[in-house]
Amino acid sequence: MGAAVDRYRTLRxxxxxxxxxxxxxxxDRVDLPRLRDALAGSGVEVVDARVMLIARLEAExxxxxxxxxxxxxPDVALAQRTLARLLGVLDTVSASGSARSSRSG
Amino acid sequence: MARGxxxxxxxxxxxxxxxYLLRQGHEVVAVHLDNRPFTDDxxxxxxxxxxxxxxxxxxxxxxxxxxxxxxxxxxxxRNTDRHVGCVLCRRFMWRSAxxxxxxxxxxxxxxxxxxxxxxxxxxTNMRTATAAVHLPIVRPLIGxxxxxxxxxxxxxxxxxxxxxxxxxxxxxPDRPATRSNLIQILGEEQRLDVxxxxxDCVRRAVVL
Numbered sequence: 001m002g003a004a005v006d007r008y009r010t011l012r013x014x015x016x017x018x019x020x021x022x023x024x025x026x027x028d029r030v031d032l033p034r035l036r037d038a039l040a041g042s043g044v045e046v047v048d049a050r051v052m053l054i055a056r057l058e059a060e061x062x063x064x065x066x067x068x069x070x071x072x073x074p075d076v077a078l079a080q081r082t083l084a085r086l087l088g089v090l091d092t093v094s095a096s097g098s099a100r101s102s103r104s105g
Numbered sequence: 106m107a108r109g110x111x112x113x114x115x116x117x118x119x120x121x122x123x124x125y126l127l128r129q130g131h132e133v134v135a136v137h138l139d140n141r142p143f144t145d146d147x148x149x150x151x152x153x154x155x156x157x158x159x160x161x162x163x164x165x166x167x168x169x170x171x172x173x174x175x176x177x178x179x180x181x182x183r184n185t186d187r188h189v190g191c192v193l194c195r196r197f198m199w200r201s202a203x204x205x206x207x208x209x210x211x212x213x214x215x216x217x218x219x220x221x222x223x224x225x226x227x228x229t230n231m232r233t234a235t236a237a238v239h240l241p242i243v244r245p246l247i248g249x250x251x252x253x254x255x256x257x258x259x260x261x262x263x264x265x266x267x268x269x270x271x272x273x274x275x276x277x278p279d280r281p282a283t284r285s286n287l288i289q290i291l292g293e294e295q296r297l298d299v300x301x302x303x304x305d306c307v308r309r310a311v312v313l
Contacts, residue, residue: 019272070272
């Protein structure tokens with residue numbers, strides 16, 4: 001599951017102190033429809049606002065199209081657990097996306 | 106004295122604006138547009154605590170309506186230009202507040218806006234946003250700067266509540282428009298069933 005973990009090295013308290021932001025090292029577009037399907041497929045409730053997803057993981061989490069992640073909890077341990085789970089799903093999405101593009105290439 | 110509807114966000118400004126209206130003897134009904142899931146629970150909790158404090162101070166009941174605004178935000182994000190999202194959001198807040206004003210027999214709307222503080226509070230955006238409603242809008246803090254507002258908030262005891270930890274609104278676009286154009290805004294709204302959206306929001310209001 002290396003790829004997503006490598007992309008997100010920073011988890012910082014957000015400006016108003018109510019949550020944690022995970023910021024990618026470089027901004028990549030996230031395939032939100034596929035991430036939505038992957039999350040929903042694993043039983044996570046997801047709100048799809050087209051330019052962002054809101055996933056009801058261990059803590060409610062917003063994922064923007066540009067890869068920014070906001071985990072709505074001030075509890076750092078909970079934020080880390082939530083992020084780890086989300087990155088696992090993101091890796092699955094990235095891996096299946098790569099496989100699809102290599103098949104079509 | 107008049108009866109008005111005040112938009113309450115949980116931030117520093119709106120309880121200060123409410124304080125001035127109450128001090129002048131106006132009757133006020135509070136309306137909070139609940140932005141979850143684009144925020145967390147904190148704004149709602151802050152508004153509840155602001156009102157508890159100001160009810161005691163001014164011996165007024167101050168009814169509070171909580172309206173679900175998250176579904177409106179989802180519809181706006183899916184169907185309209187993100188750049189003008191804050192102005193569209195404000196137009197829906199005003200419309201919903203005006204509906205509550207009709208229900209409550211209120212004759213004005215009020216807000217804690219101060220000129221130039223955030224993207225939605227430029228003069229152009231305020232004008233575009235409020236073109237959606239008919240009632241007069243009272244802005245007790247319009248010429249205040251942030252320091253003045255914070256000083257009053259500390260004096261009346263609302264500052265500590267407003268500055269508790271919370272999550273910023275996630276629906277705010279990266280580069281919000283500061284000079285909106287009413288023609289463009291009306292064009293964006295043509296893609297929406299505006300009346301139905303406001304109906305859905307107001308129908309699900311909860312009074313606390």
